[in-house]
Amino acid sequence: xxxxxxxxxxxxxxxxxxxxxxxxxxxxxxxxxxxxxxxxxxxxxxxxxxxxxxxxxxxxxxxxxxxxxxxxxxxxxxxxxxxxxxxxxxxxxxxxxxxxxxxxxxxxxxxxxxxxxxxxxxxxxxxxxxxxxxxxxxxxxxxxxxxxxxxxxxxxxxxxxxxxxxxxxxxxxxxxxxxxxxxxxxxxxxxxxxxxxxxxxxxxxxxxxxxxxxxxxxxxxxxxxxx
Amino acid sequence: xxxxxxxxxxxxxxxxxxxxxxxxxxxxxxxxxxxxxxxxxxxxxxxxxxxxxxxxxxxxxxxxxxxxxxxxxxxxxxxxxxxxxxxxxxxxxxxxxxxxxxxxxxxxxxxxxxxxxxxxxxxxxxxxxxxxxxxxxxxxxxxxxxxxxxxxxxxxxxxxxxxxxxxxxxxxxxxxxxxxxxxxxxxxxxxxxxxxxxxxxxxxxxxxxxxxxxxxxxxxxxxxxxxxxxxxxxxxxxxxxxxxxxxxxxxxxxxxxxxxxxxxxxxxxxxxxxxxxxxxxxxxxxxxxxxxxxxxxxxxxxxxxxxxxxxxxxxxxxxxxxxxxxxxxxxxxxxxxxxxxxxxxxxxxxxxxxxxxxxxxxxxxxxxxxxxxxxxxxxxxxxxxxxxxxxxxxxxxxxxx
Ligand SMILES: Nc1ncnc2c1ncn2[C@@H]1O[C@H](COP(=O)(O)OP(=O)(O)OP(=O)(O)O)[C@@H](O)[C@H]1O
Ligand SMILES: [Mg+2]
Numbered sequence: 291x292x293x294x295x296x297x298x299x300x301x302x303x304x305x306x307x308x309x310x311x312x313x314x315x316x317x318x319x320x321x322x323x324x325x326x327x328x329x330x331x332x333x334x335x336x337x338x339x340x341x342x343x344x345x346x347x348x349x350x351x352x353x354x355x356x357x358x359x360x361x362x363x364x365x366x367x368x369x370x371x372x373x374x375x376x377x378x379x380x381x382x383x384x385x386x387x388x389x390x391x392x393x394x395x396x397x398x399x400x401x402x403x404x405x406x407x408x409x410x411x412x413x414x415x416x417x418x419x420x421x422x423x424x425x426x427x428x429x430x431x432x433x434x435x436x437x438x439x440x441x442x443x444x445x446x447x448x449x450x451x452x453x454x455x456x457x458x459x460x461x462x463x464x465x466x467x468x469x470x471x472x473x474x475x476x477x478x479x480x481x482x483x484x485x486x487x488x489x490x491x492x493x494x495x496x497x498x499x500x501x502x503x504x505x506x507x508x509x510x511x512x513x514x515x516x517x
Numbered sequence: 518x519x520x521x522x523x524x525x526x527x528x529x530x531x532x533x534x535x536x537x538x539x540x541x542x543x544x545x546x547x548x549x550x551x552x553x554x555x556x557x558x559x560x561x562x563x564x565x566x567x568x569x570x571x572x573x574x575x576x577x578x579x580x581x582x583x584x585x586x587x588x589x590x591x592x593x594x595x596x597x598x599x600x601x602x603x604x605x606x607x608x609x610x611x612x613x614x615x616x617x618x619x620x621x622x623x624x625x626x627x628x629x630x631x632x633x634x635x636x637x638x639x640x641x642x643x644x645x646x647x648x649x650x651x652x653x654x655x656x657x658x659x660x661x662x663x664x665x666x667x668x669x670x671x672x673x674x675x676x677x678x679x680x681x682x683x684x685x686x687x688x689x690x691x692x693x694x695x696x697x698x699x700x701x702x703x704x705x706x707x708x709x710x711x712x713x714x715x716x717x718x719x720x721x722x723x724x725x726x727x728x729x730x731x732x733x734x735x736x737x738x739x740x741x742x743x744x745x746x747x748x749x750x751x752x753x754x755x756x757x758x759x760x761x762x763x764x765x766x767x768x769x770x771x772x773x774x775x776x777x778x779x780x781x782x783x784x785x786x787x788x789x790x791x792x793x794x795x796x797x798x799x800x801x802x803x804x805x806x807x808x809x810x811x812x813x814x815x816x817x818x819x820x821x822x823x824x825x826x827x828x829x830x831x832x833x834x835x836x837x838x839x840x841x842x843x844x845x846x847x848x849x850x851x852x853x854x855x856x857x858x859x860x861x862x863x864x865x866x867x868x869x870x871x872x873x874x875x876x877x878x879x880x881x882x883x884x885x886x887x888x889x890x891x892x893x894x895x896x897x898x899x900x901x902x903x904x905x906x907x908x909x910x911x912x913x914x915x916x917x918x
Contacts, residue, residue, distance in 0.1 A: 346831055347912035367835045373911075374833020385828045385915070389529050401522070402833040446832070 291358065293453060293485060294320040294343060299352035301338050301508075312338040314508035315352070320487070322453075325480040327496035328489045330505035336489045337458055339505065343487070344377050344456045345369045357453065374402050378447030380457040384439045386431040392418065392442045393427040399450045417445040421475060437468030444475060448484075455479065457488045461495065473498060520845075527846040530818070531853070541814040542854035544807030545894070549858025549887045550865065551800035556883040557866035559793035561875040566786050576748050576777070577645065580738040580755060583774045594763050594772050595734040598726065603762045604738065609754050610746050615642045615739040618725045618732070622693035624718060626685065629678045634717045635692065637725020643669075643703070645741050648714065653686040653701035661721035664728060668692065669701040671715035692718065695728050748777050807854065808894035815847050815902035826906050827914025840907040847899025848892050855891030859884050 301313040312335045320326060328336050341347040343354065345361055348369075354362040361372055378399075386395050396414040405413075418427055421441040431439050440460060447455055457476065461469035477498055480486050488499065496502050497516060504512040531538045582596045601616035618637035623630055636642070640657050643650075656667050668690070675682030678690075682702040689698050697720065706714040726733050742751040752775050759773055819826070826839060863879060870877045 341912040344831075346915070347910070367837070370830060370833050370835045373831060379831050381915070385824065385831075387825060387828070389533055398829070399832045402829075402835070402838060450833075 292319040292355075293322045293324075293357065294318075295353075295355040296343065297353040299339070299342060299349045299354060301335070301342060301347070302350045311508055313342070313349070316505075316508075316510055317352075318503065318510065318513060320454075320485070323480075323483050323485055324501060325476075325486045325499045326488070327499035327502045328487065328505060329491070329493075329496055329502060330511075334505045335508040336505055338508075340456055340458055340487065340489060344379060344454075345372045346379075370402075374399060374450060376453045378450070378452035378455045380440070380443050380447050380455070380460045382459040382462040384431070384436075384443045384463070386439055386442055386446075388431055391428050391430055392423060392434065392445075395431070395442055396446045396449050399446060403450055413449055414445070417449045418442075420448070421445045435468070436464050437471055440464060440468075440472050441475065444472070448479070454485045454487060457486065459489055459491065461490070461492075469495075523842055523845040524849055526842060527849040530846055531850055534818070537814060538850055541810045542807070542850060542857065544803055544810050545851055545854030545891050546858040546861060548800045548804035548807055549855045549891055550862035551803065552797055552887045553859050553862025553879060553883060554866045554869070555793045555796040555800065557863070557877070557879045558869060559789055560878050560880060561866075561870060561873070562789045563786060564878060565875055566789070576742050576744070576751075578740045578742060578748060578751055578755065579776045579778065580740065580759070581736075581774050581776065582734075583772055596736075596738060596773060598722070598733045598735060600759060600762050601735065601738045603758050604740065604755065607754065607758045610751055611743055612746075612751065613641055613645060613741040615639055615645050615741070616722060616735040617642065617737050617739060618722060618730055618734075619736045620725075620730055622729065623691075624674075624678070624693075625691040626678045626680070626688070631677050633674065633692075634712070635725065635729065636717055636719050637722045637729070638719060639722050642719070642739075645739060646714070648706060649704045651702045651704045652683045653699070655701055656719075656721050661723050664724045665721060666695060666697045666724060666728065667700045667721065668697040669703060669719040670699055671713070671717050672702055672705040673713070673715040674718060675702075677716065692720070693729050752777070804890065804894055807891075808851075808898040811847055811851060811895060812898035812902060814850075815843060815899055816905070818846070819843065819902050819906040822906075823909060823914045823917040826909050827911050827917065830909070830911035831915060836907040839909075840903045843903035843906045844896060844899045847903070848895035851891040851895030851899075852888060855888040858891070859888060 296319075297317050299313055299316040300311070303310040303312055316339060328339065330336050338347070342349050343356075345356070345364070346369075348365075349362055352362065353360060356372065356376060361369070364372065386392075387398070390398075393411070393414055396418055397410040400410040400413060415424070415427065418424055421444055423438060423441055423445065426434060426438060426442075431442070434442065440463075444460075447457075455476075460476075461472055464472060473495055476486055476488065486499075488495070490496055499516060501513070501515050503510060504514075580596060580600075596616075598616055601614050604612070604614045615638055620635050621632055622635050624633040639661055640655065643655050650669075651672060653669075655669055656665070660667050670682055670685065672682050675685050678685070685699045686702060687699065689696050691697070703714065703719075720729065740751065740755060742748060755775055756771065760771065763772055765771065829839060866879065867877055869875070
């Protein structure tokens with residue numbers, strides 16, 4: 291059974307009295323443990339698609355199943371629960387809470403999951419160790435480099451053991467060397483069995499994925515297995 | 518646990534925008550401070566008034582000659598010393614009677630000369646008034662009968678004569694052309710009502726009557742009634758005695774009037790209550806304005822932190838969690854303002870009690886009430902911004918620039 295099944299997903303935005311068709315009928319299946327790169331020109335609808343399959347947004351039309359649950363019918367707090375348990379996000383702009391330490395940032399999803407403080411600490415520390423930041427746990431984001439900040443964000447995305455890890459241009463704000471380190475981290479995670487969906491503009495990065503979905507004007511132009 | 522964490526998050530957010538939070542809280546601080554100070558002042562004033570009534574083992578009535586109807590002329594039958602003696606002789610109530618002659622005379626000492634209020638009274642006057650001797654002695658009954666030229670002065674009289682009241686004890690002064698020897702100084706009393714006992718001179722009643730003013734007409738007769746008897750009962754007795762003394766036939770009107778000072782304190786009490794109610798009303802408006810300020814700042818805060826809210830939602834925060842976070846923030850801000858207001862108000866009130874020589878007594882209910890009220894303001898005015906935050910769409914909020 292597939293982890294994700296999308297059927298005819300469309301998304302329209304209303305801008306004044308004008309409608310923007312961001313997605314125009316997208317269907318695909320994604321299996322457990324896949325590493326998928328999503329590519330396409332700017333404005334093609336990549337982020338919109340990620341928001342929908344990441345349960346941040348709902349499609350205008352179409353069906354979307356996650357673990358056999360039809361989440362496209364879910365609303366508000368039901369989606370919040372799915373995001374908390376099943377999904378981890380990594381954003382281009384890190385999105386860390388500026389006044390909190392790395393550890394506090396990583397603990398946040400566990401707090402919303404309702405774990406007790408001791409468990410939050412234990413789990414957060416172990417993922418920070420996994421991303422190689424055990425010595426930076428008490429630092430605030432402003433005291434960390436861009437690459438370190440992105441690794442904190444990755445640790446936060448992983449901490450509640452999500453079914454899928456989403457990354458929207460995770461290296462977009464990093465220089466190529468730190469970018470490569472972050473990409474290596476994704477590869478390691480995939481080797482440990484993590485399902486990953488990664489949006490990127492760079493072929494080099496896409497090439498480490500097993501499968502590339504190319505989107506243009508809100509439609510899938512190609513969906514190819516790499517190698 | 519969750520609450521504790523929300524509060525610490527809220528305090529962080531408040532600290533991060535300290536100046537803005539402080540400015541917002543000012544109206545709340547002023548509001549609670551005025552409530553606390555006013556409630557404190559009100560209760561002190563009330564206490565002071567109550568004490569003056571209940572602590573006194575007696576209530577004081579004053580008898581004045583009344584003016585004849587329609588004229589400004591003093592009635593043809595004025596109050597005289599003999600009226601006071603008749604009251605003393607009447608044994609129905611064990612009251613204390615103090616006839617008083619008052620006037621104004623020049624007082625000379627050395628080269629200095631001032632105009633001074635003179636009170637001629639008996640020995641018991643000082644005790645009834647609650648005055649205490651500071652230097653020297655009071656005059657006594659024998660001084661009065663002998664019409665001795667001795668005087669007791671208030672503590673401020675000396676300075677007006679370019680010396681000190683203490684230094685005047687034992688010295689001779691000239692009061693309205695008569696030489697007097699100063700034998701005592703009373704403790705400083707402070708202004709009471711419209712007279713200041715500190716800058717007056719006190720001489721024996723008969724001395725005043727025979728040697729200084731040349732009249733046996735008195736300005737008032739003070740009657741101190743023991744608590745055993747009601748003021749009304751005492752008034753009836755006074756009336757009975759004086760009507761007989763003044764030969765007033767049945768159906769004729771009194772040519773004197775009896776004043777109950779405690780009625781005055783009742784009025785004073787009412788005035789204080791109205792005054793503090795007014796101030797508390799104004800403070801309430803200030804709190805309300807503060808609440809609107811809090812709402813405004815919370816709306817700004819929600820807008821500013823749209824991306825943070827989006828992120829929290831992306832990580833799984835429910836609407837309730839976000840709602841709770843922002844309400845707690847508004848309530849925390851208001852409670853901090855409220856507590857600061859209580860401290861400021863108590864401090865102001867404390868300063869005032871020092872100057873007024875009042876007991877410091879803020880009722881706990883006022884502290885509890887005003888802090889709770891501030892918290893409610895935070896809750897009430899925080900709900901709308903918090904709802905706005907809770908209902909943000911995560912995808913839209915994350916894109917917010
Ligand atoms: N909230 C929105 N309201 C209106 N239009 C939107 C909204 N979000 C996206 N769009 C439009 O939908 C289209 C797809 O946007 P999307 O952000 O998904 O592109 P993208 O492929 O992620 O581009 P990029 O590579 O630049 O990030 C664009 O035309 C964009 O203007
Ligand atoms: Mg995008």
